[in-house]
Amino acid sequence: MQIKGIHHVSAITANAKQNYDFYTNILGMRLVKKTVNQDDTSMYHLFYADAKGNPGTDLTFFEIPRAGTTYKGTHSISTTSLRVKNDKALQFWQERLTQFEIDQDPIEEHLNRKVLGFRDPEGQRLRLVSDENNYGVPAGDPFKGNSIPSENGITGLGPIHLTVANAVPTKQVLTEILGFREVGTIDNQIVLEAGEGGNGAEVHIEERTDLSREKPGRGSVHHVAFRVEDEEELEKWRTVIQKAGFPNSGLVDRFYFKSLYFREPNHILFELATDGPGFATDEDMDHLGERLALPPFLESQRESIEASLTPLDTSQSK
Template identity: 55%
Template sequence: MELLGIHHVSIMTGKAEKNFDFYTKVMGMRLVKKGVNQDDTTSYHLFYGDGVASPGSELTFFDLPGIGPTYQGVSSISASSLRVADTAALQYWSDRFDSLNVTHEEIKSRAGRDTLAFQDFEGTRLILVADNNEQGVAPGQAWAGSDVPVEHGILGLGPVTLTVANPDNTVMILTEVLGFRHVGSYPSLAGEQHADIQVYATGEGGAGAEIHIETRPELPFARLGRGGVHHVAFRVPNEEQYNAWSEKLSKLGIPNSGKVDRHYFRALYFREPNGILFELSTDTPGFDIDESMDSLGETLSLPPFLEPHRTEIEAKLRPLVLED
């Protein structure tokens, strides 16, 4: 029983329309699902992924108009990554960000890979990571429906960084419960006075299967708002292993959500000891269960248990105009 890598990362946005423009028109990602927050059906939930909605490629956003800003700190998911093919793609993105006035850093090395850190319009911290033919979890397929050349397009999710005051208990959950292994470290880019960032991997390893742990005891606790990451989900290959994970968490006495059917995947939620929300999500059945692959994200999708309430749900949702 082994987790395959990162499944998705869920983030908060205060402006879904501008969010759609940024991730589809600037980043060239595909809107693969337009749904609602199943725990609060008065708000939208948008999913962006690669060209075929591969597991491990989705950034998702909860739309919460009027939400306050995120205050960075510990007990947080402080950065998320997106994979591209090679260092040439990073240079393309650096030039593209310059032309579109997107805040970004220079190309830098992280964990032995070339990377390019940037922020979206709400301050979400993101990092482009160059695969450069590295072995590990296979990349997805870039979306061909944008003006971003396919050879430079987004191929899926890369490493996720957790910032904590004390890493010991977080590492214990990653290694002793979830089966991650320590595979290396690299210097903190915050300065030599800070501890090296530790790298943990699962499954086949590589950029699509890593968690990076940053230890920053001097920082305050983070406060989640717009641009902040709500949770990270890890890939479970099938429902059989999902059931086994549910049983394992219960046997270990780890408080969790119990089994949750999200229709497109099955989910389990729990908080690790520093308070960061983890999710275990199945690769199956996938985002094309209720829409054809050619028409993903074109209409409001509701799971079967909400479909009988469509009229009521749509009446309470604010108008959302997403223009291609």
């Protein structure tokens, strides 16, 4: 049993069309699945990833049209990192974000690697991180079906930044229950890694006693998922988490992967998700994300589900 790294991050948008335009046309990620929130089918669930939708590359969004402003604070997944090949790629992105007037920070050294912080149009806190000196979990394959040169393309998810009022219990859950290893403390952040380590398997914990609890809205993160091998291993993790005294969802079939959810003591929602079966389960790899995909248990409701959604043309996703 071993957590292999970051599986996906799920965030909130108030406008699926604008969100789709930004993450595909500006950031050059591939929409690998256009589906719905299985717990509330009235909202889109969009999955952006690398060329093949590999686990560890998915940044997903629930569309909540009435989502309000996010008031930043603790109990939060406060920054999501996106990996690029090297430091040179960061220079490309600095110029591209400037071209499209995207709010950004200067390139800087952060936790011994070059990073470029920026915000999407809804204030989603993002950071491009260079794999120049990286090791460990391999990156994904950048999507080539866009205007971004492949050598500069986004290759997956990088370190996840948590902001908490008390770092001790969160660290204990990650290390003593989920098996993360402490790498050290840099820039007042506790750095943990799982599996093969590196950018694709790190969680950074920042303790802030000067902030109040975050009020989530558009541009906030809903949960982070960690990779497990398969359903058999996920069942073992369920037993471990249950014995540790954490209420959990039990195994949930998301069709594209199996999941288990629980909240750690600072109320951040963690998910464990299997690597498979993957996004090509119900769509051809060459045509991912072009139509509304529904898992078999929702297919009988397709007509009513489609009627409740604002049409979203994703034909360019191929």
